[in-house]
Amino acid sequence: RLPPLNLGASAFPHHRATLRLSEKFILLLILSAFITLCFGAFFFLPDSSKHKRFDLGLEDVLIPHVDTSKGGKNLGGFLIHGQGHDEHRHREEEERLRNKIRADHEKALEEAKEKLKKSRDEIQAEIQTEKNKVVQELKKKDSKPLPPVPLPNLIGINSGEPSDLDIREKRNKIKEMMKHAWDSYRQYGWGHNELKPIARKGHSTNIFGNSQMGATIVDALDTLYIMGLHDEFREGQEWIDKNLDFSVNSEVSVFEVNIRFIGGLLAAYYLSGQEVFKIKAVQLAGKLLPAFNTPTGIPWAMVNLKSGVGRNWGWASAGSSILAEFGTLHMEFVHLSYLTGDPVYYNKVMHIRKLLQKMDRPNGLYPNYLNPRTGRWGQHHTSVGGLGDSFYEYLLKAWLMSDKMDTEARKMYDDAIEAIEKHLIRKSNGGLTFIGEWKNGHLERKMGHLTCFAGGMFALGADGSRDDKAGHYLQLGAEIAHTCHESYDRTTLKLGPEAFKFDGGVEAVAVRQNEKYYILRPEVIETYWYMWRFTHDPKYRQWGWEATQAIDKYCRVSGGFSGVKDVYSSSPTYDDVQQSFFLAETLKYLYLLFSNDDLLPLDNWVFNTEAHPLPVLHLANTTLSGNPAYR
Numbered sequence: 001r002l003p004p005l006n007l008g009a010s011a012f013p014h015h016r017a018t019l020r021l022s023e024k025f026i027l028l029l030i031l032s033a034f035i036t037l038c039f040g041a042f043f044f045l046p047d048s049s050k051h052k053r054f055d056l057g058l059e060d061v062l063i064p065h066v067d068t069s070k071g072g073k074n075l076g077g078f079l080i081h082g083q084g085h086d087e088h089r090h091r092e093e094e095e096r097l098r099n100k101i102r103a104d105h106e107k108a109l110e111e112a113k114e115k116l117k118k119s120r121d122e123i124q125a126e127i128q129t130e131k132n133k134v135v136q137e138l139k140k141k142d143s144k145p146l147p148p149v150p151l152p153n154l155i156g157i158n159s160g161e162p163s164d165l166d167i168r169e170k171r172n173k174i175k176e177m178m179k180h181a182w183d184s185y186r187q188y189g190w191g192h193n194e195l196k197p198i199a200r201k202g203h204s205t206n207i208f209g210n211s212q213m214g215a216t217i218v219d220a221l222d223t224l225y226i227m228g229l230h231d232e233f234r235e236g237q238e239w240i241d242k243n244l245d246f247s248v249n250s251e252v253s254v255f256e257v258n259i260r261f262i263g264g265l266l267a268a269y270y271l272s273g274q275e276v277f278k279i280k281a282v283q284l285a286g287k288l289l290p291a292f293n294t295p296t297g298i299p300w301a302m303v304n305l306k307s308g309v310g311r312n313w314g315w316a317s318a319g320s321s322i323l324a325e326f327g328t329l330h331m332e333f334v335h336l337s338y339l340t341g342d343p344v345y346y347n348k349v350m351h352i353r354k355l356l357q358k359m360d361r362p363n364g365l366y367p368n369y370l371n372p373r374t375g376r377w378g379q380h381h382t383s384v385g386g387l388g389d390s391f392y393e394y395l396l397k398a399w400l401m402s403d404k405m406d407t408e409a410r411k412m413y414d415d416a417i418e419a420i421e422k423h424l425i426r427k428s429n430g431g432l433t434f435i436g437e438w439k440n441g442h443l444e445r446k447m448g449h450l451t452c453f454a455g456g457m458f459a460l461g462a463d464g465s466r467d468d469k470a471g472h473y474l475q476l477g478a479e480i481a482h483t484c485h486e487s488y489d490r491t492t493l494k495l496g497p498e499a500f501k502f503d504g505g506v507e508a509v510a511v512r513q514n515e516k517y518y519i520l521r522p523e524v525i526e527t528y529w530y531m532w533r534f535t536h537d538p539k540y541r542q543w544g545w546e547a548t549q550a551i552d553k554y555c556r557v558s559g560g561f562s563g564v565k566d567v568y569s570s571s572p573t574y575d576d577v578q579q580s581f582f583l584a585e586t587l588k589y590l591y592l593l594f595s596n597d598d599l600l601p602l603d604n605w606v607f608n609t610e611a612h613p614l615p616v617l618h619l620a621n622t623t624l625s626g627n628p629a630y631r
Helices: 016-042 049-055 081-119 120-142 165-188 213-224 230-242 254-272 274-292 331-338 344-358 389-401 408-422 451-459 468-488 523-535 539-554 580-593
Strands: 062-064 078-080 194-195 200-203 251-253 303-304 425-427 433-437 435-439 442-444 446-448 497-501 508-509 606-608 613-615
Touching: 016 081, 062 081, 165 539, 165 580, 200 442, 213 230, 213 254, 213 303, 213 580, 230 254, 230 274, 230 331, 251 254, 254 274, 254 331, 254 580, 254 613, 274 303, 274 331, 274 344, 274 539, 331 344, 331 389, 331 613, 389 408, 389 451, 389 606, 433 468, 446 451, 451 468, 451 523, 468 508, 468 539, 508 523, 523 539, 523 580, 539 580
Parallel strands: none
Antiparallel strands: 062 078, 194 200, 251 303, 425 433, 435 442, 446 497, 497 508, 606 613
8 A cells, every 4th residue: 555645636637738738639530631632633744655555444345356447446456345435435524533532632622611611619618529439449349248257266255243242342333333333424425436534525535536436435345245234335335326327538546447447346246245346346457458569568546437548646656656555466366267258468567577587676675666668677775665565465365365375475585575574674772673664775764554554464374384483473563563552542532643763761662743644544453353253362452452442542532433644642633534434444454353253254254455355265166276476
């Protein structure tokens, strides 16, 4: 996931794009008129050979000479019969052609003049009409039925009720928080991407472009489903069926739309069996494919859903694509190929993998930036937090999702984790294990909230690790969970800051003002849940309940839930955003933490980086079993 950046509107305003389109349209008309003029001139120019062109037509019939007395001319034993009559006919034919060309030419010029008389708005309207026709044709094409595919064995989608009364009450409290978040969005932000809970209106960021795509609805569906909030789930399904439209002139983040929308729609499909989610996921995926049209096949960060034009973030190193973005597509794209029978999605992500395998890695580390034009690394920055995080997560999860058959992905994960442990993981003076960031040969002793997911990843990857190091990686996961809990515990609100340092006497504490905020992020709670599943140590439920109470006390407002700007202040100000990932991830992981393990068991489900559960694809029912990586 990207760290938060205060990015402005798109660098390519909509009106400029429209103007360019209109200019191209007029230029095309003038060009066609010019070509017609040239073509006509070709016939009007004096040319001694042109009479031969017309005199040697099909009307010239060569017959043996029989009689020279009828006005014919004897030409070496053959007679060109009736030549005088034919010449007259050819002249008429020639004149007719000249007139036709002249008329066509004048008509084209008149049309061009008429177009030039029209206002830009009128030309734009005509263009829009033509584009709408194309869109309708594409919709017809999109609506073709998908092939029937056997659903994987779906286990544990309606389970998890704890027998312990205290645990059940805590779980119900988390469900009530979800209902408050959803009901507030339903009332004040319905159809918008996110909610401003204090202003009580819709909110959107540039990762979703300028369109209302209902990001919170799509992101929240599977959480509603597993909590048994089926009326709310049906509301969301109905909105998606009637209103979710991807043929909008909107520039979106390929990564964010993949993990939130495609991931959310696929999970909703697998949980509920409702075909509309699968159909919408496949339609959207088709809109993302043009982002891969780069010299290397490494996709652009952003793509316009209507035009298919892609580009990268202006702030990224020398026009680079970002490791955590192009490296976090595998799970969703493999499922798309599975459900459609179309290998294009699988091939796109495998091409990225093959390219990465060929590249040299400084100290065995993957830099965060890769130029999609040249295929070269950008700045040598490496992070397990923002810009890098979910790339490593998806290597491990590709292996798990393949029923542990994709050994190539597991090897890449193991190699990467070894380099990370060697170069980035350190212990502070106070004994806290942390993961720093590598910047141009120097280790920055700072850890982001986003990096805290890694504790859960180490635990999830412990089984199957090299050299019988399962115990080591489970312990490493526990140490990261402890460090991240300390980052929460050392604040006034008992909520963690965006980033925290380990310099001198300062440990697990944010130093800069712009790193003291909490925006309802899930990564620490995600790690608590994975550690609970693998150890059943009650401290993880205790820590999760501390976080639940803090969120309910300091982030809850009458219109939903809001992030806070300073976790060290006893009277914090709100940022007035209810993030879609709060409903997709934070509340889901809390609910799972207080549920039994038979709800979405990890042997059968793999969670994407937005906490959307996708089923493990066993070889018996996957169309991808013929691929080398799955053998």
